[in-house]
Amino acid sequence: MATSRQRETTVTITGAGGQIGYALLYRIAAGDMLGPDRPVRLRLLEIPQGIRSAEGAALELQDCAFPLLRDVEISDAPAVAFDGCDIALLVGARPRGPGMERADLLAANAGIFGPQGAAIGEAASDGVRVVVVGNPANTNALIAAASASGIPADRFTALTRLDHNRAVGQLTQTLGVRADEIENVAIWGNHSATQFPDVSHARARGERVVDALAERLGGGDAAQAWLDDTFIPRVAKRGAEIIEVRGSSSVASAANAAIEHVRDEQAGTPWTSAAVVSRGEYGVPEGLVCSFPVRSDGNGYRVIEGLEVDARARARIEASVAELVAERDAVRALGVF
Ligand code: NAD
Ligand code: LMR
Numbered sequence: 471m472a473t474s475r476q477r478e479t480t481v482t483i484t485g486a487g488g489q490i491g492y493a494l495l496y497r498i499a500a501g502d503m504l505g506p507d508r509p510v511r512l513r514l515l516e517i518p519q520g521i522r523s524a525e526g527a528a529l530e531l532q533d534c535a536f537p538l539l540r541d542v543e544i545s546d547a548p549a550v551a552f553d554g555c556d557i558a559l560l561v562g563a564r565p566r567g568p569g570m571e572r573a574d575l576l577a578a579n580a581g582i583f584g585p586q587g588a589a590i591g592e593a594a595s596d597g598v599r600v601v602v603v604g605n606p607a608n609t610n611a612l613i614a615a616a617s618a619s620g621i622p623a624d625r626f627t628a629l630t631r632l633d634h635n636r637a638v639g640q641l642t643q644t645l646g647v648r649a650d651e652i653e654n655v656a657i658w659g660n661h662s663a664t665q666f667p668d669v670s671h672a673r674a675r676g677e678r679v680v681d682a683l684a685e686r687l688g689g690g691d692a693a694q695a696w697l698d699d700t701f702i703p704r705v706a707k708r709g710a711e712i713i714e715v716r717g718s719s720s721v722a723s724a725a726n727a728a729i730e731h732v733r734d735e736q737a738g739t740p741w742t743s744a745a746v747v748s749r750g751e752y753g754v755p756e757g758l759v760c761s762f763p764v765r766s767d768g769n770g771y772r773v774i775e776g777l778e779v780d781a782r783a784r785a786r787i788e789a790s791v792a793e794l795v796a797e798r799d800a801v802r803a804l805g806v807f
Contacts, residue, residue, distance in 0.1 A: 478509045478540050480595070482555040484586065486514035486544075487523030489718070490603060494559065495527055495724035499539040503729045504557075504736060506538070514544045515562065515586075517550035542734035555594040556591020557736075559728055560586060563604025571798055576579040576609060580806045583610040586619030587626075594621070599735065599770065602628045603728050607661045610795040615747060615759070616807035623757070626721050627735070627771060628745035630665070632720065632727035633657040636708045637667040640701055642675065645682050649676045650687035655745035656763035657791025658752075658783075660797075665761065666786035667705040669697065671777055702786075738768040745772050752779060752787065758794045774776065 481498055485491050497503065498510060513533070514524045521544060533607070545551045552558065564578040583602070590598060598621060602611035607628040615626035623763045637655045642648060652674050658666040672679040683693035704711075712720045734742055745761040748754040751773040752762070764771040779787065801807070 476507055476509055478511050479504055480513060480554050482513045482515060482551050482594075484514040484515040484558070484560045485520070485604060486512075487516045487520035487525075487527065488562060488804045489721040490561050490725050490728070491524070492527055492638075493559070494723050494728060495531060496534060496536075497725065497729055499531055499534065499536040501536075501538050503732050505733075509538045509540050512542045513551045513553070513555060514542065515548060516544065516546055517562070518546050520562070534558045535610075548586050549593050551661060552586070552589045552593040553599055555590065558590060558594065558600040558734060559603060559732070560600060560610065560763060561603045563610060564668045573804075576606065576797060576800050577587055577804055579604070579606065579610050580613050580801055580804055583613040584806055586750065586755075587614030587618070590614065592622050598625060599732075600626045601722065601728060601731050601735075602626070605661070606797060608761070608794055609801060610745045611745065611759040612757070612798060613801060613806055624745045626747065627731070628661060628759050629724070629728055629731055630657045630661050630743050630745050631716060631731040632724050633667060633705060633708075633729055635663060635723065635730070635742035637701075637705045639668070640704055641669070641672070641679060642760070644696070644701075645674050645679070645686060647674045650681070654741050654763070655679075655706070655743070656777075657761045657781035658763075658787045659761055660793050661745065661761065661795060662790070663706045663710070664790040664793045665706050666783065666790055668700055668763075668783055668786075669701070670780070671746075671763070688696070698727060733764045735771055736768060738766050740765050744771045746773060749773070751774075751775055754787075754791050755795060758791065758798060760791060760794055 516524045524544045547741045611628040615623040654671045656668040671678045674682045684690045744764045748758045750756045755758045762773040
């Protein structure tokens with residue numbers, strides 16, 4: 471059978487014993503991420519306190535009897551968990567604790583993503599691709615990429631697909647269309663409240679979203695007011711809204727976005743959003759891990775270039791990029807790279 475002859479793909483998930491890990495594992499093992507023809511080997515990395523939870527999840531994986539799942543290995547050693555890794559989802563991170571300053575948070579996460587990046591450089595397969603989910607995702611990806619010697623930095627990405635999907639979700643509500651009728655939404659900048667969810671190139675059922683909004687909301691000024699006062703803050707602060715309403719951060723939607731990020735990177739897509747290492751596109755300083763509109767031909771995300779960016783959009787992108795620069799400088803000051 472074709473399935474059994476396919477090379478197995480080794481997928482490493484860090485923080486696999488946590489909430490997002492729990493939501494990810496079963497969908498990956500079921501084939502939602504890589505498709506029905508690619509068997510997977512799962513490598514779960516946890517800290518010692520999280521190992522039991524990962525072991526419990528592995529028992530349940532066994533009980534699902536997924537035909538595509540070849541084996542599951544659990545470890546608290548990055549060198550073991552990243553051995554032969556083809557795709558890494560870096561989910562485990564240090565959350566902000568009470569009284570913790572931003573610099574403390576960056577330092578704590580540098581202590582996680584530096585060694586994990588180094589282990590990826592030493593142990594992963596030559597073609598490894600990495601997506602960072604754990605916050606602050608963009609800067610954690612920057613740290614991991616800088617620490618992974620021998621792996622091209624452009625193999626490292628950070629998740630802004632959740633923000634992208636949130637933007638699409640808001641538009642479906644306001645325009646009364648389905649999610650698959652909306653295209654070319656873009657998220658720029660950091661996965662934080664400074665991000666810029668941009669609809670200037672977006673279309674709904676083929677019509678420009680800005681025109682559809684103007685028709686629906688009573689003119690161009692009303693549409694612009696809705697974008698500035700409702701849509702952009704709602705999408706950018708949706709993570710906080712979920713925490714407030716649910717009592718804990720987004721899990722199912724985050725896992726779904728991570729799966730779609732990897733799926734579209736591997737299968738190819740003409741347009742989505744992802745945080746990738748800047749090559750200076752749109753004036754974003756080289757080396758920053760910044761969200762852009764991207765496409766993939768199946769060999770990694772590339773920034774979609776040549777889009778018109780007006781003054782209003784430029785100011786929003788610059789504000790979020792300034793935050794990324796500040797995070798990078800804070801990490802540099804710690805001597806991480
Ligand atoms: P969680 O606390 O339920 O799970 C995190 C897991 O990571 C825990 O089991 C913990 O033991 C483990 N962990 C901690 N340090 C580790 C290390 N050094 N190596 C391996 N494992 C480690 O949290 P969660 O709800 O699963 O969220 C995980 C991260 O994802 C958080 O940083 C959260 O802010 C982030 N997040 C990002 C997005 C996004 O769109 N980028 C969306 C939602 C959540
Ligand atoms: C989200 O966007 O839902 C998360 O990044 C929020 C968080 O702080 O974990």
